[in-house]
Amino acid sequence: MRVVKHPILGDDRRKRDAAIIVDGNRVDAITGEPIAAALMAAGIRKFRVTPRFGSPRGLFCGIGRCIDCVMTVDGQPNVRTCVTPVKDGMIVETQTGLGKWADEP
Amino acid sequence: MGGRTVKTTQVAVIGAGPAGLAAAIEVARAGGSVTVIDENAKPGGQLFKQIHKFFGSREHRAGVRGFHIGEQLLVETRELNVEVLLDSPVYALFPDKTVGYIHDGKEVCLKAEKIIIAAGAAENALAFPGSTLPGVMGAGAAQTMINVHRVLPGKRILMIGSGNVGLIVSYQLMQAGADVAALIEAAPQIGGYGVHAAKILRAGVPIHLSHTVKRAMGKDQVESVEMMELDARWQPVAGSEKILAVDTVCIAVGLTPLTELAWLMGCEFAFVPGLGGHVPKHDLNMETTVPGVFVAGDISGVEEASTAMEEGRLAGTACAEGLGLLERERARDLKTVIWERMNALRTGPFGDGRRKAKDHLVGLPVGGYE
Numbered sequence: 001m002r003v004v005k006h007p008i009l010g011d012d013r014r015k016r017d018a019a020i021i022v023d024g025n026r027v028d029a030i031t032g033e034p035i036a037a038a039l040m041a042a043g044i045r046k047f048r049v050t051p052r053f054g055s056p057r058g059l060f061c062g063i064g065r066c067i068d069c070v071m072t073v074d075g076q077p078n079v080r081t082c083v084t085p086v087k088d089g090m091i092v093e094t095q096t097g098l099g100k101w102a103d104e105p
Numbered sequence: 106m107g108g109r110t111v112k113t114t115q116v117a118v119i120g121a122g123p124a125g126l127a128a129a130i131e132v133a134r135a136g137g138s139v140t141v142i143d144e145n146a147k148p149g150g151q152l153f154k155q156i157h158k159f160f161g162s163r164e165h166r167a168g169v170r171g172f173h174i175g176e177q178l179l180v181e182t183r184e185l186n187v188e189v190l191l192d193s194p195v196y197a198l199f200p201d202k203t204v205g206y207i208h209d210g211k212e213v214c215l216k217a218e219k220i221i222i223a224a225g226a227a228e229n230a231l232a233f234p235g236s237t238l239p240g241v242m243g244a245g246a247a248q249t250m251i252n253v254h255r256v257l258p259g260k261r262i263l264m265i266g267s268g269n270v271g272l273i274v275s276y277q278l279m280q281a282g283a284d285v286a287a288l289i290e291a292a293p294q295i296g297g298y299g300v301h302a303a304k305i306l307r308a309g310v311p312i313h314l315s316h317t318v319k320r321a322m323g324k325d326q327v328e329s330v331e332m333m334e335l336d337a338r339w340q341p342v343a344g345s346e347k348i349l350a351v352d353t354v355c356i357a358v359g360l361t362p363l364t365e366l367a368w369l370m371g372c373e374f375a376f377v378p379g380l381g382g383h384v385p386k387h388d389l390n391m392e393t394t395v396p397g398v399f400v401a402g403d404i405s406g407v408e409e410a411s412t413a414m415e416e417g418r419l420a421g422t423a424c425a426e427g428l429g430l431l432e433r434e435r436a437r438d439l440k441t442v443i444w445e446r447m448n449a450l451r452t453g454p455f456g457d458g459r460r461k462a463k464d465h466l467v468g469l470p471v472g473g474y475e
């Protein structure tokens with residue numbers, strides 16, 4: 001959910017000028033915001049599953065330190081979504097384990 | 106270092122938070138060339154998520170909100186033509202004071218005469234069953250989401266920890282439209298300022314002292330949390346477990362200085378619990394045991410944005426003095442004013458402890474690991 005009205009920061013007037021494809025579904029986003037912000041705004045909180053136990057992980061530190069939030073972005077695995085800005089048309093996938101490069105068998 | 110770009114500067118500052126920016130401003134004001142390097146896309150460090158009013162005296166811009174102080178710092182850096190390199194993580198420091206960083210996928214070397222490390226701190230984690238579930242996050246992460254990116258991390262929140270970060274972020278989550286179900290604190294008393302605690306109590310958020318989290322439950326994300334009471338010996342009180350329906354758990358259990366770069370540089374360290382753990386030893390000028398390498402802000406002990414800025418100013422002034430840009434007398438006058446302001450910040454029930462910890466750190470002998 002987006003924080004549109006705010007008593008101190010005022011109204012958020014940014015336009016949702018971009019769309020990213022998340023596991024095949026279109027998610028509206030704002031160019032330049034972190035991918036994780038666009039996902040959380042759309043209610044998506046599970047970003048990847050761990051290699052051995054398949055347990056879910058999501059945003060933890062929000063500032064690029066913990067690597068809990070990594071996903072496969074445009075075919076590249078292990079991208080920190082909390083510090084990677086949205087570009088229109090990005091393809092974002094829930095990552096399984098360590099992920100695979102797009103050109104890996 | 107074949108293939109890498111090599112640039113030069115007089116002072117390299119690592120970190121564009123309040124400490125690093127304030128340091129750079131002082132160097133530039135004295136006429137030195139200075140380059141600030143930060144891995145983020147925007148300068149300001151943690152300042153832009155601090156939308157509350159600051160404490161302290163008027164010189165400390167008390168009553169001014171953190172993000173406005175950040176904007177002012179940015180105006181000054183622009184006016185003084187300070188070079189601020191963004192999207193540039195620093196990955197190495199070499200003994201000849203060359204800084205290695207990556208920009209746009211390329212390695213760059215910046216050769217400096219003095220280095221100021223102002224890398225800040227990271228939030229501590231807390232391990233409990235279910236703590237890896239999506240929806241469990243640092244309080245700072247939640248603060249970043251609501252105040253910088255304007256997205257709510259969840260609808261109904263349990264906050265763990267009653268220090269200032271826990272108290273302030275609880276209030277800010279409510280300002281952003283979330284419901285804070287409760288705040289729990291393992292200690293028998295509130296850790297942060299009474300004013301901040303009073304604000305969230307007035308807003309109807311219960312603060313449970315001597316309580317901790319037993320586990321977080323949920324399949325793909327947090328659906329509920331079990332909390333329990335602790336006795337005087339910090340042991341669980343049998344039968345005190347309670348289930349709380351929340352979708353988000355925020356952890357605010359302290360910060361640890363981000364000291365890797367100071368370790369790399371060979372700085373001597375001391376373990377000072379009151380400053381957040383292992384911190385580089387430094388003198389009154391913020392110079393470490395490695396000549397020409399300075400620290401400022403949270404890396405030299407976790408405090409507040411206002412003290413971080415003063416430490417930055419001190420390091421910047423001392424660098425300018427060391428480079429011969431400021432005469433000794435003039436530098437001493439400038440530094441005396443900063444020391445006085447800093448001591449004024451380190452007073453009161455919370456400041457006193459930090460001042461003692463800092464005095465201890467500054468007084469440690471050079472030579473060996475403490």
Ligand SMILES: Cc1cc2nc3c(=O)[nH]c(=O)nc-3n(C[C@H](O)[C@H](O)[C@H](O)COP(=O)(O)OP(=O)(O)OC[C@H]3O[C@@H](n4cnc5c(N)ncnc54)[C@H](O)[C@@H]3O)c2cc1C
Pocket residue numbers: 119120121122123124125142143144145149150151152154155193194195196223224225226227228244245246248270273360363366401402403404408409410411413
């Ligand atoms: C999440 C969080 C919330 C906080 N909230 C409050 C609050 O509400 N009120 C308050 O008074 N204090 C708060 N603090 C304390 C806060 O740390 C200080 O207020 C102040 O921001 C410290 O300033 P600094 O310049 O030392 O560090 P920071 O503001 O953290 O700045 C350090 C900068 O260095 C950069 N950096 C670190 N390592 C590298 C590297 N290797 N390469 C390139 N760049 C690097 C970081 O990206 C960052 O931008 C908070 C701290 C955190 C972590």
Ligand code: FES
Pocket residue numbers: 058059060061062063064065066067068069070080081082083
């Ligand atoms: S949430 Fe920690 S790196 Fe992204």
